[in-house]
Amino acid sequence: MTKITKAACIGGGVIGGAWAARFILAGVDVNMFDPHPEAKRIIGEVMANAEKAYAMLTMAPLPKKGTLTFCNSIEEAVQNAEWIQESVPERLALKRGVLTEIDAAASPDALIGSSTSGLMPSDLQAEMKHPERMFVAHPYNPVYLLPLVELVGGKQTSKETIARAGVAVEQIGMKGVVIAKEIEAFVGDRLLEALWREALWLIQDDICDTETLDNVMRYSFGMRWAQMGLFETYRIAGGEAGMRHFLAQFGPCLKWPWTKFTDVVDLDDALVEKIGAQSDAQAGGRSIRELERIRDENLVGIMHALKSGDGGKGWGAGKLLAEFEQRLWANAERPQTDLGQAEPIRILDTKVNAAWVDYNGHMTEHRYLQVFGDTSDGLLRLIGVDLDYVKNGHSYYTVETHIRNLGEARLGDALYSTCQILSHDEKRLHIFSTIYNAASSEPVATAEQMLLHVDSKASKAVPALPEVIAKVEAIAEAHAGLARPEGVGRSVGQKR
CATH class of the missing domain: 3.10.129.10 (Hotdog Thioesterase)
Structure with a gap:
């Protein structure tokens, strides 16, 4: 397989709908199966937001939009699909059953990815007849803008499958990072869970409210992480002596009792209500769709800024965008x-x-x-x-x-x-x-x-x-x- 022409999305929620948008705007036809009675409305709204975002993101000529077809069954949806993406709710029995059904009906050489944010691919592929083609393809929301997808193979996943998936995601403007060993929650969500755990304690103990915590992130290290990540940021913090000096200077802090990583906050009704009320106030009456559009505009702006980094060569997600645009221009109709x-x-x-x-x-x-x-x-x-x-x-x-x-x-x-x-x-x-x-x-x-x-x-x-x-x-x-x-x-x- 050198190019994806048809994909199937099984599950059309926040993640599945955004996967469909990513494929469609890259010129790939998508079959969608989701039994939710309002699936067409929900996915239509996600598509509308994605199209607005892409209009801001690039002036490069996008390929002709793929078609979106709603199907009545998994078997119908996966017919002739070269990439099948499962995005059903995060329950092992449900996902395993859906993936087994996909496996039975899919074309022999189809790639089968799961959007799971933490389940082990070996557990998911346990009942499949062709487990070698199944892997985790874990994206980040919004899938149509954020380019990262973690590619994680299970015990029975072939190396060829991971290699094919890595090439395939480039076509739709994504960066496939291969995780060397399967582990619960992979890499990204492990980092997020650690930060989330500490954040909940800070709210629980009334150290700050949700808006203050978000301000601390978005006005400081959030911007550093957006373009350099963690280790390269800390390398700079070490000055001319680099990472070794940083580790020598700040390493002892790890032994200090600053955080509560080993202590789990009790998410009782009172804490849930506290967080919910603070979050409502922070939103200022904006609807979820309004917040999504604001988020998309901000992300587009950040990627545009990063595209001009490193003397115009691009940096991080901006470099990836520039490379994606080059492929769009190269493949555009004359x-x-x-x-x-x-x-x-x-x-x-x-x-x-x-x-x-x-x-x-x-x-x-x-x-x-x-x-x-x-x-x-x-x-x-x-x-x-x-x-x-x-x-x-x-x-x-x-x-x-x-x-x-x-x-x-x-x-x-x-x-x-x-x-x-x-x-x-x-x-x-x-x-x-x-x-x-x-x-x-x-x-x-x-x-x-x-x-x-x-x-x-x-x-x-x-x-x-x-x-x-x-x-x-x-x-x-x-x-x-x-x-x-x-x-x-x-x-x-x-x-x-």
């Missing part, structure tokens, strides 16, 4: 555009999403530059300056841009952009782009740009390759008869 058409080329269709607007609900200033940058990138792909061209050491760099804001773009507005070549030579490309409101066809903004062809390895301007120049000339010849756009050559503040 635009079927007549380069000899005597009109500005329509390059980009997009929509103003929640991450693009300011406090007035208008598209913020730097997003115009982003759209114009994506427009020039689209033109470059049309003339053959694609990822392979760039990898071989050549590209066009934008050296000058003049943007005019002519109208307003608001949250939810559909936009499109066009591009016209004004002039060119072997090294330079002079273009004029316009962003339009798709509903009214009125111009919203224009940009005049000069691009310079460079040898990125030598860091100097060089002539573009002949095949690129030939395509530029074809477009330029068609555009030669067009009227010069109003606004070309304007200076800032110039009267109309």
